[in-house]
Amino acid sequence: MIDLSVNKTVLEKNITKAREKGVIIPTFSQMKDPEGQISDDIKGRLRNTGLWDLDPLNLFRVTWKNEPVERGGLFGGPNFIEIPPALSGVKARIVCLAGKYFPTGCHKVGASFGCLVPRLVTGQFDASSQKAVWPSTGNFCRGGAFNSKLLAVDAIAILPEGMSRERFDWLKTVAAEIIATAGTESNVKEIFDKVREIRQTRKDAMIFNQFEEMGNYLWHYQVTGNAIADAFESIRSRSPGESNFAGVCFTSGSAGTMAAGDLLKQRYPCSKIAVGEALQCSTILDNGYGSHRIEGIGDKHIPWVHNVKNTDMAIAIDDNDSMALLRLFNEDAGKEFLIHEAGLDADQVKNLALMGISGISNLLCCIKFAKYYELGSGDVVATVLTDSVDMYRSRLEELREERGAYRTLDAAADFAASLLGESADNLTELTYTARKRVHNLKYYTWVEQQGRAVEELDDQWYRQEKSFLGVQKQAGEIDALINDFNARTGLQ
Template structure:
């Protein structure tokens, strides 16, 4: 069957199910969403399996309904972090599924649906992941009426598995934890071999649409967050992202290219503009980039022991490692009653301000710690700002808090004081600046996963590092995709029939 025949059948499917595909432009700027749809969304729960919730795949969701001009974020001030600079953490908890990975799954699905390379009637969508990506895939698959297959390590949090079961995912739990990505790849390859053309592998570590979405959506959202906070008086010094699939790291490419400092200081002619510094992160217990290391760790969702295909090593200025024990201690500090009471007492915060720290899951806490390490390493001052994201919130890790209590005992006032000091005294150990040769060395590590194991060619590998404009082309791919989405929606006719929109 030709791609066009698949497209035609999918268009009919969307017509019958009353499904409208949002453009990426609408996810970047929800004011572009037709008012009729925005009005209807107010009545729909963000987590409901309703196709209109595809329009909620954006950083701009308002917790009270509707959309915000500036994405949700938490300010981690010097009096909490122990560094002199402010750290801004943009929150993914308000996406459908409670994690931003739903955006990466959507861009892949919409791209394949509009090209006819995925048939939702006859093919299963498989989403290999260390947790949130397969949840996003399951959610979008339910909305689109597709069968979904989740492949993730068996030691991920129980909340992930419970969520997948509720959304009718076919679950394959692979050996190990978040650093056992190869085992996930091996299982995905096995399922593809067994099921042939009945299954499509949406591999977030490989499919370059992941880069496209985060460059445009996460990058621009972080820019808005910085400009909202800075008010033209501060400079964006840098960003930190743990590697994971390397999707979010694409946002760092946008920040470096767009350089929000130019907009922040647009009316100040004499200021020396600073190009943001990009730092990629991983666990001390599995320092693949830092020292070709390996191991298991507890920072769920960031993945390790390989370099993702979609990782643009060209744009990275340094690498830093986070001790997972520190991340877990800070997670408890932010979420246990004695920890929250201590923060409220020491900082004079309201209960609501303290509760906002719950918006950071384990990897979000690790990202925040990475920003603190950067601020200390570069001697950041009060005028400097460091930005990052929290993929999800602590809601996905409440079972981990129970496990930590079983392991270390009930959380006490004394432990809260110790963890407060732990956060305030984060060190600049396990940090290394990357030269051109260093960035090339990291890129070359892709060879062992992607050429030897996953079928890429050396020519493909070399193009990513040496071909001028390779990553810029991916960033601009959004315009081609949006054009196809508009044409697809026009042919499906739902906008016209339901909302009288041409």
């Protein structure tokens, strides 16, 4: 559960600071329904604000429902695209929510909001004297640094040195401090080690560890879950025949996004939740080790916030397919091939730039899921595009240098092998026993290494009303704290 006990003295200081800096904090209900819930005054002021501006007003853009423009946008329905069957090779409708239209170009700004704001509005975090530490494989610390800046908090970003240049370049402009740990996205243990060192040596730091913060879970349960349901309902209302919500597939980093599946399964009880990982070192599928190139997704541990008991399937994606499709979707020869040979229209091809590497992997998970469950044209599978190709331009350059210019022949081969050739291999449906086996892996990371109580681990399995189900209900209480905070700054 998220600790919501209030420290009145620190809370008073946080309110004073927010008043001085002009910070108004949005509620969960505003992030879920910005068009209906955000005041006309705020909307009017957003008309003059850029999507990435370091302006506290942009806290109101921590939502899937931003108008997809760089400046001055307001709100509409969730931003999503549907993947044409000509591309996916399956009849099922694959719906992808687009993270590009969040400030920072990635939805992780929401996960970091979910972690920081409850501590700020309870006074557990002191915005005047403490620094917020954001351990991450990249985007979470970008989101955390961004939110920190908007909330007038100093940020320390921790990320592996091997992450893309784009991430480091932008972070330098926002975070007070950047710490690069050894390795790449596979080296989560190195990040945990750094966190432990900071916890022991820096008294001014509060760690926001996305892998264990239930605020991450709650944000996705409430905001991403509802946005996917809205996308599905808008498709259903426009479709002549039956529409069935078949499930969600998400590759997992912190497993925060997976929480959306918990809401969707409650709303559509026959739907399923699949977790994706990299074939090169899949943890759930085969306790693998090594490294992979799907930036943002982790491995070799099970995040604390992953509701494994509610996860129906694990799917491993070969990172060679994701990298091949990154080129197919973004190189000129690839785009021309998709229009002239695969029959996509220009807009459909343009939309493919909304996919970062993990987004492509999510699409591949959906294809495998659809093939395994033999889904038809009335079935909808949903996923998210966490970030877009904008974060990986340097990777495209590297691939060009490494493999040469991309040709029509490469496009044909990649389309056949990495898309149409996807099959229902490298996946497993998780039985009760298999889920329990995966859940038990949390013991090593979280109880043995990170010092959590074994009773908490057991709560996640045997007494979910004290863990995931309990957290799901905390949004109302947090919203009341946020409303009270805003009222006391006098800014609203």
